[in-house]
Structure formats: structure tokens, C-alpha cells
């Protein structure tokens with residue numbers, strides 16, 4: 001999608017992106033690669049419970065990860081769900097993988113196999129009780145579907161007759177409901193998630209990069225929830241740490257493609273990029 005290819009490793013279209021890639025290739029042992037899950041490592045499907053990592057994702061990650069400082073999956077999913085749907089546990093090569101779930105509020109490390117998480121926000125239970133009424137009043141009861149996420153709830157409209165219409169009808173009343181109970185609304189691809197404030201993928205990524213003492217970072221994402229991570233990489237770059245922003249392109253979201261150094265063709269393109277990086281690093 002609009003990038004030049006040298007061998008099979010695409011060339012970023014921006015100078016900053018090319019600097020980020022050069023640094024990663026020159027000093028892989030101090031590089032962090034961080035990736036979103038749905039839409040980036042896992043193709044989008046109508047039923048969120050049936051989302052699974054692209055079949056080539058784990059092999060590509062397992063080939064690449066041992067050459068790097070660390071690989072992290074940064075996702076809106078509960079960490080345990082992303083580990084299960086990704087097939088990330090017990091994989092040779094992924095012994096140092098971390099999954100930062102619930103936009104960074106939770107963390108799973110392959111080394112311990114444990115999830116660490118803060119106490120639940122009381123607003124989630126209150127919001128849960130009010131959801132059916134809001135969905136009914138918005139007139140989308142036949143098309144909206146609630147995903148129970150424990151630490152948050154997500155209202156999906158992908159399976160509605162008019163997914164965008166249902167999304168638009170729900171956005172304002174769900175925002176009012178969330179605000180009443182101290183939560184925020186995280187909009188995504190045909191989904192509105194009501195979740196606790198105070199954490200986002202940008203904060204999570206910055207903390208992770210600092211913890212690892214990384215000298216460069218690659219971040220790949222596809223959705224609005226990834227924009228804070230894009231902003232974090234831009235900030236790290238302005239502080240002197242090279243970085244590469246990759247957009248897993250889709251026809252549903254344009255905001256990331258506009259800011260990315262490299263746009264690849266959805267999860268298929270992302271896993272091809274990961275595999276090409278692994279090959280390039282020999």
C-alpha cells in the first residue's frame with residue numbers, strides 16, 4: 001500500500017520512519033516491537049469471541065522476538081483473553097513476551113504466566129446495570145451486542161443492519177452513561193467501550209519502553225485506541241529515541257494511515273513485515 005520495497009522489507013515513507021527502522025536493524029537487542037491485537041495481529045471478524053491471531057503471526061513473532069529487547073502486545077482486550085486468542089503462551093521464542101491488556105491497565109508476562117491488574121472500577125457495575133435501557137432507548141436493541149470484559153464493557157454494532165447508524169445513535173447516550181459513573185468511552189471499529197479512565201496505550205507503551213531501556217521502538221496498530229501509542233512514539237522521537245509507526249491499513253479507519261511512516265495491508269501485511277524483519281536480522 002504505497003510503500004517502496006527493498007528485498008521484502010518495505011521502506012517507510014518518512015525520514016523519521018526510516019531512521020527508526022535503521023536503528024532497529026542496527027541495534028535490535030535494544031529494540032522494542034509493540035503491536036495491537038484486533039485488526040493488527042488478528043483479522044477483524046463479526047463475532048469478537050471468534051477473533052484469533054493470523055496463522056502466521058505467532059511463527060513470525062517467535063522468529064523475531066529472540067533478536068529484540070522485547071515484544072509486547074498492547075490491546076483493549078483483557079490480557080488473558082489476548083493471550084488465549086493469540087496463542088501466545090508456552091511458545092518457544094516468546095519467553096519474554098508481555099501482553100498489556102485493557103489499554104495497559106493489566107499486564108501478562110510469558111515468564112511468569114501471571115496477570116497483574118488494579119482493583120476493578122466500581123463504575124463498571126453501575127454502567128452494566130444501565131446499558132440495556134440506553135440501547136433500547138437508542139432504538140438499536142436488535143443490532144447492538146454487549147461484550148462483557150470484566151474490567152469494562154463494550155457495545156458492538158458490527159452485526160447491526162446499519163452498523164455505522166447504530167454506532168452513531170449510541171455514542172452520545174453511552175458517553176452520558178459512562179460519564180455519570182466516572183468512566184470514559186473508547187470508540188473503535190464498530191464498538192464503543194465503556195472503561196475506567198487513567199490509562200491508555202500511550203502511557204502503557206512509554207512506561208514499557210522506559211522499563212526496557214530501549215533505544216528504539218516500532219509500534220503497529222489499526223484503530224483509534226492506538227492513536228495515544230502513536231502520539232507516545234512521536235513524543236519519544238522528539239526526545240531523541242528513534243521510532244517507526246506502522247498502520248495496519250483498513251477501509252474503516254483513516255486516522256492512523258495519515259500519521260504512519262508505513263502502511264501495510266492489514267494483519268496479513270503486519271505478519272509479512274514481522275517475518276521480513278526476522279529474516280533481515282538473520
Ligand SMILES: O=P(O)(O)OC[C@H]1O[C@H](O[C@H]2O[C@H](CO)[C@@H](O)[C@H](O)[C@H]2O)[C@H](O)[C@@H](O)[C@@H]1O
Pocket residue numbers: 036037038039043044045046047048049051074075076077147149154156158188189190191193223225
Ligand atoms: O486494542 P485492540 O486489540 O485492537 O482491541 C480493541 C477492541 O477489539 C475488539 O473489537 C474489534 O475486533 C472484533 C473482532 O474482530 C470486531 O468484531 C469488532 O468490530 C472490533 O471493534 C474487541 O472485541 C474489543 O473488546 C476491543 O476493545
